[in-house]
Amino acid sequence: MTAWNAITLPRLPRTSAPVAEAVTVCVPARDEADRLPPLIADLRAQTGVEKLRILVFDDASADGTAERAREAIDGDPRCTLLRGTAGPPPGWTGKAAACRTLADTARQLAATTGSGAGVLIFLDADIRLAPGALAAAAGELRRRGSALLSPWPQQQARTRAERLVQPLLCWSWASTLPVVCADRGTRASTVVACGQFLVFDAAAYQAIGGHTAVAGSVTEDLDIARALRRAGYRTALAAAGGLARTRMYRGPEELAAGYRRWLWSAYGGSIPAGLAVGVIAAWAYWLPPLAATLGRGRLRRLGFLGYTAAVTGRLLARSLETGRPPVRRDLTAAAAHPLSVATYLSLWARSHRDRRRDALTWKGRVLDPRPDLDSR
Structure with missing residues (x-):
């Protein structure tokens, strides 16, 4: 794709x-x-x-x-x-x-x-x-x-945190x-x-x-x-x-605050839908490198193939975005794709936590302080 x-x-x-x-x-x-x-x-x-x-x-x-x-x-x-x-x-x-x-x-x-x-x-x-x-x-x-x-x-993306998340x-x-x-x-x-x-x-x-x-x-x-x-x-x-x-x-703190303010709205704001996406992401992007590292024989080869596909997809997306071949820092970020997915899922969970606590803010303003969270 x-x-x-x-x-x-x-x-x-x-x-x-x-x-x-x-x-x-x-x-x-x-x-x-x-x-x-x-x-x-x-x-x-x-x-x-x-x-x-x-x-x-x-x-x-x-x-x-x-x-x-x-x-x-x-x-x-x-x-x-x-x-x-x-x-x-x-x-x-x-x-x-x-x-x-x-x-x-x-x-x-x-x-x-x-x-x-x-x-x-x-x-x-x-x-x-x-x-x-x-x-x-x-x-x-x-x-x-x-x-x-x-x-x-x-x-x-200039810092490590930015290179992990922004290409996603x-x-x-x-x-x-x-x-x-x-x-x-x-x-x-x-x-x-x-x-x-x-x-x-x-x-x-x-x-x-x-x-x-x-x-x-x-x-x-x-x-x-x-x-x-x-x-x-x-x-x-x-x-x-x-x-x-x-x-x-600019930097990990601003990045985390920026994504937490809106990631709760992903998948229609549904926590079950988000958890389902998390399970699929774990299966697709964590299981292959684990199999490539810990498996043997055919399982290891399949794991390596799956991990390589994920990294290749990241590099293709980055090339599409930049209009040029990937450079070394793009290669490093793509190789860390399983960690990128983990970071994203963590930000998604923290965004829902902050929303339930009415703690979503951006540039000194409280975002969406309405209390009807359970109906969403």
């Missing part, structure tokens, strides 16, 4: 035709003083987008994000800095509320200028873009006739889902999306209510893609490792 996806998944082209329609980029940011200025510089350097508008929303940051953003904008008339001083409304996550504010502003500006709905792009502050990334993404959205294109960025994001769907086939239909259960880089047909986004449809979701990227498919729209995925990269989390 991973080999199939590595061969068939479309990639964003490094060169593309200029985009004539309006393209509005929305960047929600909270406590991103270090990450945001380089992204603004990347956005100002974009080529091939004739009508580019950049909206940045500072979500009540306490680290000088707004000041750093204003310096990076440096008077560029294409850029607008918005500031929020209050937290999200009840029932909303901070990111969804920020995205709604940005989208509302984009719609008002489009109406004022008469530029039309066009293309609406949401970017996380930790994304880095090559100069032609936005033109390539908008062009691919229109070429594929989708309401949403999710360009999958290269996930950078791409591997999880690349090893289980024939993406090109899934993207031809509108089945919500087979959607793949990455909230770090989302490219919408603005009219379709507005037709489903935008981020209002996923106000309280901790996985708003997947859920808004599902909402589009349930409404009859198509969504699509494209590999973008040559044009977009990100380091989602």
Whole structure:
């Protein structure tokens, strides 16, 4: 399956035709003083987008994000800095509320200028873009006739903990889902999306209510893609490792906190379903290396074959994501795949534990404090 996806998944082209329609980029940011200025510089350097508008929303940051953003904008008339001083409304996550504010502003500006709905792009502050990334993404959205294109960025990993966990994001769907086939239909259960880089047909986004449809979701990227498919729209995925990269989390502490805030929602939030996945993962990714190490004869050979298949799948997924052959650190991380699976399962269990204790937080805000946990 991973080999199939590595061969068939479309990639964003490094060169593309200029985009004539309006393209509005929305960047929600909270406590991103270090990450945001380089992204603004990347956005100002974009080529091939004739009508580019950049909206940045500072979500009540306490680290000088707004000041750093204003310096990076440096008077560029294409850029607008918005500031929020209050937290999200009840029932909303901070990111969804920020995205709604940005989208509302984009719609008002489009109406004022008469530029039309066009293309609406949401970017996380930790994304880095090559100069032609936005033109390539908008062009691919229109070429594929989708309401949403999710360009999958290269996930950078620098510490050991990051190299153990981050490659699992791409591997999880690349090893289980024939993406090109899934993207031809509108089945919500087979959607793949990455909230770090989302490219919408603005009219379709507005037709489903935008981020209002996923106000309280901790996985708003997947859920808004599902909402589009349930409404009859198509969504699509494209590999973008040559044009977009990100380091989602910096170090083991931030990584653990980041995954614990949302992993409880995997498998529909069901603990029995998650345990079933854990059993299957243990059988598939722990048993083979144990057999290869402790077994004899045919059992050892089968164990080695299974372990080699798992490592090869990891390497193929990493190559799909980065757009280049694996390097030494990729080989080391892939060889540790059984440990990666164990780390993931541990984070999943801790996420459920923190949810039951109402202890889910992110960037100083309590997430989903509602007490009706047993009904989920």
